[in-house]
Structure formats: structure tokens, C-alpha cells
Amino acid sequence: MNWKLEKFFKASPVVWVPMWGISKLRKRAGSFAGEVPGDALWFDEWYDRAMSRDNVGKLAGLGVNMVVLPFSLGASAEAERRERDDFMRVTRYLHEFNVMSLPYLQYQNVLQEENVPGGTVWAESLTRERLGYSYWRRTACQSSKGFKDYFKSLIADAVKRGSDGIWIDNTYLYPCRCELCRADFVEYLKNNHSYLLNELYLRDFEGIEIPPNLDAVGDPVVQAFIEFNFDRNIRIQSELKEYMESLKADAVYGSNPALYRGRCSKDIGVDFYRLMKLNDIMYYENKFYPQEKNGQLSGNFHGFIAGDSLGTPGIPGAWKKEDFDAVSGKSSCGLPDAGGCEKTLLEAVVFGGITGAFWAVRAVPEQLCGKAEDQLKMYFELPEIYDTMKETLGYLKKLPVFGKRVNKAEIAVLYHRASSILKFEVHQASLHGIEELLLSSSIPYNTLFSEEMAEKISGFKLLIVPDARVLSDKEALIIGKFTENGGSVLILGQECGRYDERLKLRLDSALKELSGVSVFDKLAAPHFQACGKGAVAVMPTGNVYGEAYVNMMSAKSGTMLRPDYLENPSSVLNAVNQLLPEPEVRIAAEKKLGVSWALIEGRMVLQMLAYTESKEDARVKVYIAKGKTPADASLYRDAAPVTQIRGEPDGRYTVFEISVSRHAAMVFES
Numbered sequence: 204m205n206w207k208l209e210k211f212f213k214a215s216p217v218v219w220v221p222m223w224g225i226s227k228l229r230k231r232a233g234s235f236a237g238e239v240p241g242d243a244l245w246f247d248e249w250y251d252r253a254m255s256r257d258n259v260g261k262l263a264g265l266g267v268n269m270v271v272l273p274f275s276l277g278a279s280a281e282a283e284r285r286e287r288d289d290f291m292r293v294t295r296y297l298h299e300f301n302v303m304s305l306p307y308l309q310y311q312n313v314l315q316e317e318n319v320p321g322g323t324v325w326a327e328s329l330t331r332e333r334l335g336y337s338y339w340r341r342t343a344c345q346s347s348k349g350f351k352d353y354f355k356s357l358i359a360d361a362v363k364r365g366s367d368g369i370w371i372d373n374t375y376l377y378p379c380r381c382e383l384c385r386a387d388f389v390e391y392l393k394n395n396h397s398y399l400l401n402e403l404y405l406r407d408f409e410g411i412e413i414p415p416n417l418d419a420v421g422d423p424v425v426q427a428f429i430e431f432n433f434d435r436n437i438r439i440q441s442e443l444k445e446y447m448e449s450l451k452a453d454a455v456y457g458s459n460p461a462l463y464r465g466r467c468s469k470d471i472g473v474d475f476y477r478l479m480k481l482n483d484i485m486y487y488e489n490k491f492y493p494q495e496k497n498g499q500l501s502g503n504f505h506g507f508i509a510g511d512s513l514g515t516p517g518i519p520g521a522w523k524k525e526d527f528d529a530v531s532g533k534s535s536c537g538l539p540d541a542g543g544c545e546k547t548l549l550e551a552v553v554f555g556g557i558t559g560a561f562w563a564v565r566a567v568p569e570q571l572c573g574k575a576e577d578q579l580k581m582y583f584e585l586p587e588i589y590d591t592m593k594e595t596l597g598y599l600k601k602l603p604v605f606g607k608r609v610n611k612a613e614i615a616v617l618y619h620r621a622s623s624i625l626k627f628e629v630h631q632a633s634l635h636g637i638e639e640l641l642l643s644s645s646i647p648y649n650t651l652f653s654e655e656m657a658e659k660i661s662g663f664k665l666l667i668v669p670d671a672r673v674l675s676d677k678e679a680l681i682i683g684k685f686t687e688n689g690g691s692v693l694i695l696g697q698e699c700g701r702y703d704e705r706l707k708l709r710l711d712s713a714l715k716e717l718s719g720v721s722v723f724d725k726l727a728a729p730h731f732q733a734c735g736k737g738a739v740a741v742m743p744t745g746n747v748y749g750e751a752y753v754n755m756m757s758a759k760s761g762t763m764l765r766p767d768y769l770e771n772p773s774s775v776l777n778a779v780n781q782l783l784p785e786p787e788v789r790i791a792a793e794k795k796l797g798v799s800w801a802l803i804e805g806r807m808v809l810q811m812l813a814y815t816e817s818k819e820d821a822r823v824k825v826y827i828a829k830g831k832t833p834a835d836a837s838l839y840r841d842a843a844p845v846t847q848i849r850g851e852p853d854g855r856y857t858v859f860e861i862s863v864s865r866h867a868a869m870v871f872e873s
């Protein structure tokens with residue numbers, strides 16, 4: 204966890220509630236953000252109740268200690284005075300209860316009928332359309348001085364009014380072809396890509412065309428433009444963050460760049476690793492609600508684990524079962540029921556995220572109101588939701604699983620930068636599927652980012668390379684060295700490494716020597732080969748895809764489908780077992796349990812979470828390699844008192860038999 208959060212929260216659980224959806228903007232947009240009664244005559248009354256000291260006290264009483272309040276949706280300080288005054292008043296209540304207060308700021312739009320900051324240039328899409336959410340919310344080119352100065356004035360005003368940081372919504376950055384960005388791109392090419400002059404037979408870059416879309420990723424100018432846009436976003440946000448820290452050094456920077464939606468980040472200017480590193484907390488606004496659906500496990504564990512490995516805790520944004528706003532035209536209530544609230548609160552905790560209740564300050568859906576006055580309540584005030592939050596957050600508070608945390612999984616799944624930009628759909632479908640398979644098989648894993656591969660690879664015993672078709676020679680060497688030193692590698696798809704880092708086609712895979720498998724081999728079964736002190740296995744692919752992953756919010760149709768090798772999970776799990784025959788932790792459970800294995804504040808902790816609807820007890824056998832932990836553990840379970848358990852020796856393992864309904868934590872004192 205980063206130092207700013209440690210300073211504010213120490214080793215207690217962080218529990219957030221966003222209240223931005225209740226902005227008075229809803230009066231014009233109606234119920235745009237879902238379950239906010241913007242169209243109702245009693246909206247003001249409902250808003251005042253949400254923004255009352257009484258409401259703050261009730262949330263804090265449940266354990267909520269981070270709140271995002273309405274502050275600015277893009278109007279001027281004058282027009283937003285009431286909202287910002289309210290921010291200041293409610294921030295005082297929040298601080299009374301030791302709750303962190305963050306203002307909601309909007310990166311994409313200004314309300315241009317009222318506010319056009321001086322020096323603003325309007326953003327222009329690659330197809331020359333104006334950018335914006337609606338005819339009255341327009342996107343200013345974020346690179347323009349007018350927008351940046353305006354944004355800094357928001358930050359300064361929020362800090363002056365008592366904020367503990369800032370929360371920026373929609374921090375992706377669409378590629379822009381305005382005159383300003385075009386000139387910046389030419390400058391960028393001169394400074395970073397001068398070799399392209401020779402390669403592309405150009406005299407200079409002055410006449411360079413901005414590409415009409417980013418699909419032709421083999422074009423070196425498209426590649427350069429993608430990198431330019433990544434850089435642009437990082438530069439703007441670094442400037443904003445530095446400005447914020449110059450006013451308040453320990454202010455928290457959190458944002459929502461629309462991650463984990465099945466959409467290629469190149470199209471939205473999101474350089475995943477660098478943006479994660481820039482943020483202190485990261486919000487995952489998607490549909491990965493924790494549940495079992497179509498035999499798959501959906502959840503935000505993907506992002507929690509990745510965020511934890513990068514020191515930027517993730518926050519769950521999936522809050523509705525079916526959809527999270529009215530953009531899709533769906534009007535049915537998708538607010539989670541009590542069981543859904545419980546799972547969402549627990550999932551983040553298991554995987555090192557920040558937990559939260561997105562649903563808390565929303566309207567009560569009509570079908571759940573017994574009388575007219577019920578409509579003035581907040582969703583969390585419904586007795587069954589309130590009781591669940593009280594019980595679950597009360598349980599969390601007793602768990603010794605917060606504070607300094609290191610994921611001790613022996614398996615790393617590779618997040619490969621170039622593959623995720625240049626061969627996104629192949630890499631992402633493989634990555635998503637293997638993470639889900641490991642989780643649903645109760646196998647703890649961690650993520651390894653290609654940006655950190657050289658330094659961190661030796662910390663793992665097994666590296667899984669999920670169909671990374673784009674690999675540099677240097678990366679292939681690092682993987683080879685890893686096996687020489689005793690590491691094992693599972694390659695998903697024999698076409699890994701078919702392209703170099705600029706998408707130039709190789710004669711054969713960069714991993715051919717290592718794996719003994721050519722791109723042209725027609726493998727019928729997984730191929731195993733000893734390498735150095737380690738081993739390598741290749742799962743073949745015929746590039747045939749199966750069913751779609753569930754809850755994938757923004758995937759293009761016909762993408763994010765399960766690759767053929769994952770249609771036969773037992774053969775992949777068999778390969779994992781062969782490559783890592785004696786894992787530190789092994790779980791045999793009657794139901795699917797997601798598992799994490801971590802060193803937290805000096806104690807080894809094994810956590811388990813059932814994603815199923817049912818809370819029926821399941822028998823679980825936990826095998827832990829002898830010598831890794833003591834034979835005694837404290838067992839924490841929801842709806843049960845803490846007990847001491849003792850494992851029995853069984854060969855190389857100590858075996859613990861327990862039962863798990865929703866959540867369990869085994870805590871080993873060192």
C-alpha cells in the first residue's frame with residue numbers, strides 16, 4: 204500500500220462510498236447515472252438527506268472511511284458555488300468522523316453552454332467529429348492550456364475547501380486531431396522517431412497525416428501515434444498530480460480510466476502500467492460483479508491482484524448485476540441484493556484491494572418501496588442491506604489482513620505491454636481466461652508486468668505467458684535465463700513471440716529454441732521440454748475460439764472469447780501441475796473458491812472466497828508445504844467465532860481440514 208494511504212488509514216480496512224452520482228447535474232440529465240432520482244420532484248429533499256451530517260454519521264458508523272463527494276462536473280466556480288459549498292460543509296462532517304473526503308472532478312467534459320475556460324481548444328476525434336457526452340457536455344482538448352489551467356483551479360479550490368486529494372473520473376484520453384495535437388505529434392516524431400524518416404522515405408515530418416483510426420497497428424506512424432497519445436495522457440496527469448502535491452504533499456490521487464472492460468487501451472490512451480503507477484488508488488468501473496455465471500467466475504480479482512502487485516490498490520466499481528447506468532437503455536434495477544453486497548465487500552479484501560459500497564448512496568428502487576416516503580431513503584438504509592453491511596464490515600474490522608502486504612504466489616501471469624497494444628484481442632482473451640481458470644481452481648497467482656520482468660521474474664517459480672504474440676529478443680532472453688535458473692514456463696499458444704516488438708513478422712517464434720516448438724508444428728497435445736534447471740510447456744492453439752467471457756462491458760462483438768486451449772481446462776491444469784509439482788499451497792475444495800496467499804504485516808495469510816450464490820458450507824482441505832508456516836493457525840470465518848486449528852502432517856505437507864461458507868482466512872503467527 205502506498206505511504207499516503209498508510210498515513211491516513213494505518214492498518215485498518217479502507218471502505219469507500221462514492222456519492223458523486225447525486226450531483227445536481229442530474230436535474231438536466233435525469234437519472235442518467237442510474238438509481239439517482241434526478242427526474243423526481245423530491246430530488247432536492249433526497250439530495251439534502253444524502254448530504255446531511257446524519258447520513259455521514261450513519262455511513263461512518265458502518266465503517267466507511269473514504270467518500271467521494273460531488274464537486275465539479277465542468278461548470279464555472281460561480282455556477283458550481285452551491286455544490287462546492289456543500290462539499291466544504293460535508294467534508295467538515297466527514298473529518299469529524301475521520302473519513303477521507305475526495306472531490307469528484309471530470310476529465311472529459313465541460314458544460315460548454317456556461318463554461319469555456321479561456322485558451323480552450325475543442326478536442327476532435329480521428330474521424331473529425333466533435334467529442335463529448337451529449338450536446339451540452341463537450342470535451343476540451345486536455346492538452347490545451349485553457350483546460351489544464353481550469354483543472355488546476357479546480358484542484359486548488361478543492362484543497363482550499365478541505366479535500367484530502369482528488370478523484371478524477373474518465374481519465375482515458377481519446378486520440379485527438381486538433382491543430383494543437385497535430386503540431387505536438389510532429390514535434391514528438393522529431394524528438395523520438397527520427398529513424399522513421401529513412402524507413403518511410405520521408406524528407407521531414409511536416410506533412411505527416413494523423414491516421415483516421417488506430418486499427419492498422421503495423422503502420423509505424425500509427426504505432427508512433429499510439430505512443431504519442433499514451434505519453435500525452437501521462438504528461439497531462441503527471442502535471443495535475445504534481446500541482447496537487449505542491450499544494451498538499453500527502454493528497455491522494457485517484458481516478459477511473461475505464462479499465463478491464465475488454466477494450467484495447469490503445470484506443471483510449473491508457474498506458475496501463477504507467478497509469479497504474481501514477482495513481483495512488485485505482486477505480487475499476489466495469490461489470491465484473493463477483494458471481495458465478497455461465498460456469499465462469501466473474502469478479503474484479505483481475506484488477507485487485509494487478510493493482511496490489513504495483514502498489515496501487517484497486518476499488519470495485521461493478522455495483523449492479525446487469526448494468527451500471529442507463530447508457531445501454533436498460534431500466535431494470537440491477538442494484539445488488541444483500542448476498543451481492545456481501546461478496547463485493549469481501550472480494551477486494553481477499554486480493555489486496557480497497558473495499559467499497561458503490562450502491563450505498565443511491566435511490567431505493569420503486570419495487571422495494573412499501574410506501575411513498577421510502578423513496579426518500581438511501582439504498583443502504585434498507586434493513587437487509589444495512590444489516591449485511593454492518594455484519595460484513597464488522598467482520599472485516601476483526602480480520603488481521605490489512606496493512607503491508609506481499610503476494611506470495613509462486614505463479615506469475617505475464618501482462619505483456621506490446622502484445623496488449625498490437626495483438627490485444629489474442630493476448631487479452633488468453634490473459635483473462637487463464638486468470639479465471641487459476642482463480643476458480645483455487646490456485647493463488649500474481650501478475651508480472653513486462654515493464655518489470657527483468658527485476659521481478661526471479662521471484663516466481665512458474666511464469667505463464669498468455670498468447671503474447673509480440674515479444675522482443677530481449678524479453679525472450681529474459682525468459683530463457685529464467686528457465687536456466689530453474690524457473691518453469693507455460694506458453695499458451697505456440698504463436699507466442701511470432702512478432703518482434705514493432706510487429707515485424709519473424710521467420711519463427713522467438714521462443715522456438717526454448718520450447719522446442721515451431722509456429723508451423725501441428726501439435727495435437729501439449730508439448731513439454733526440459734530447459735536448463737527448469738521446464739517449458741506449450742499449449743497448442745488452432746486459433747479457434749469458444750464462448751464469450753461474461754460481463755465484458757465494452758468488448759467488440761466477436762472478441763474476448765475463450766481460446767481453444769482453455770476449453771479443455773484439465774489439460775492446462777495438468778500442465779501447471781507438471782511444471783509446479785510441489786506447490787507451497789494446494790487446496791482441495793467441494794466448491795469453487797478464489798484463493799490468495801500473502802505475507803501481511805509479517806504473518807502468512809491464506810484467504811478463500813466463494814463466488815457462488817449459495818452460502819452452504821463446503822469441506823476444504825488445505826495443504827501447506829512443511830516449514831513454510833507453523834502447524835497452528837487462527838481461523839477466521841464469516842458468521843463464526845475465531846478458532847485455533849492445528850494441521851496434521853502428510854508427507855511433505857501439513858494438512859488442515861476446514862469448512863468454508865462465504866469467506867475464510869487462515870492466519871499464521873510467525
Ligand SMILES: [Zn+2]
Nearest residue numbers: 344379381384
Ligand atoms: Zn487536441
